Amino acid sequence: MTNAWRAAGITYIQYSNIAARVLREALRTELRTDAAKRNASHVKFTPWANGRPAPRQAQSES
């Protein structure tokens, strides 16, 4: 048994985040503005190798 999200090639976290985003977008307008704040993320990643920041091979979408 393979799960639908595995078959699509994404992890469970990505799957649940997509579901959460859809749910937030489906909210009523007055609730949606508040929920939209929880939809934001600003984290940036830098891979390191041998004690130096290394260039990223491929940008992965979450």
Add this chain to the structure above:
Amino acid sequence: MMMQRTTLLLPMAIEATMLAQQQRGMATLKTISMRLKSVKNIQKITQSMKMVSAAKYARAERDLKAARPYGIGAQQFFEKTEIVPDEKAEPKKLFIAVTSDRGLCGAVHTGVARLIRGEMATEHANTKIFCVGDKSRAILARLYGKNILMVANEIGRLPPTFLDASKIAHEVLNTGYEYTEGKIVYNKFRSVVSYQCSTLPIYGGPTVEKSEKLATYDSLDSDVIKSYLEFSLASLIFYTMKEGACSEQSSRMTAMDNASKNAGEMIDKLTLTFNRTRQAVITRELIEIISGAAALT
């Protein structure tokens, strides 16, 4: 243009320092009032920073209460299954240092880095570090730069969201480093004035599957475990980020409070010397006038 400026400025600066050195014995009114003004400005800044972090702290604590169940629930799984790391296989360790980008908050970030440094001191061949926040990177890069796997920054400006945490978890799983056991190092919030640097254990998929007590849970196959571990990692990171953010804000509040207090003390002292010097100047001038008048008569 720039060169001209610096060549002009340099002798002036030297002159100014020489002047300052000459006057060290007896500071003039002007220098004291200048310092007094700058200290007052610093106090204003630290006071307003305290206000800001107090407001942010109130929000972080409220958020933390809501985030706690995520952490507790995820921890329960590891407790109930009683996972023991496989001794035979070569251990591949991972440390996740949960800090933020921002400083001026006491020893919050240093505590996390110190704990990791302590663990790395004994054995660091098969260990990697995932730095969440620039501060842990700055401290750990000097000694264990080669062990750093990835750095996540832009953390601490806004309160952490679950999406942030799940992005980090996604990167942790996607680095290609198959860790067998790991630790999330973070600051556990206890009260407004205290936090405790603590760790949470995490395990890789194969290690979990080998656990004997796994039968406690029904209908588990490797696919379910994989999905669950992904989610549990995200929730654990979310929880630790919230704990860390709350400790950081509370610690910044205390640090800024202390700074304002120190500035206040300095202002008191400087005002005293300022008034004393002013008095001395007035007295000297009076003596000059009176003795001058006495000499005339």
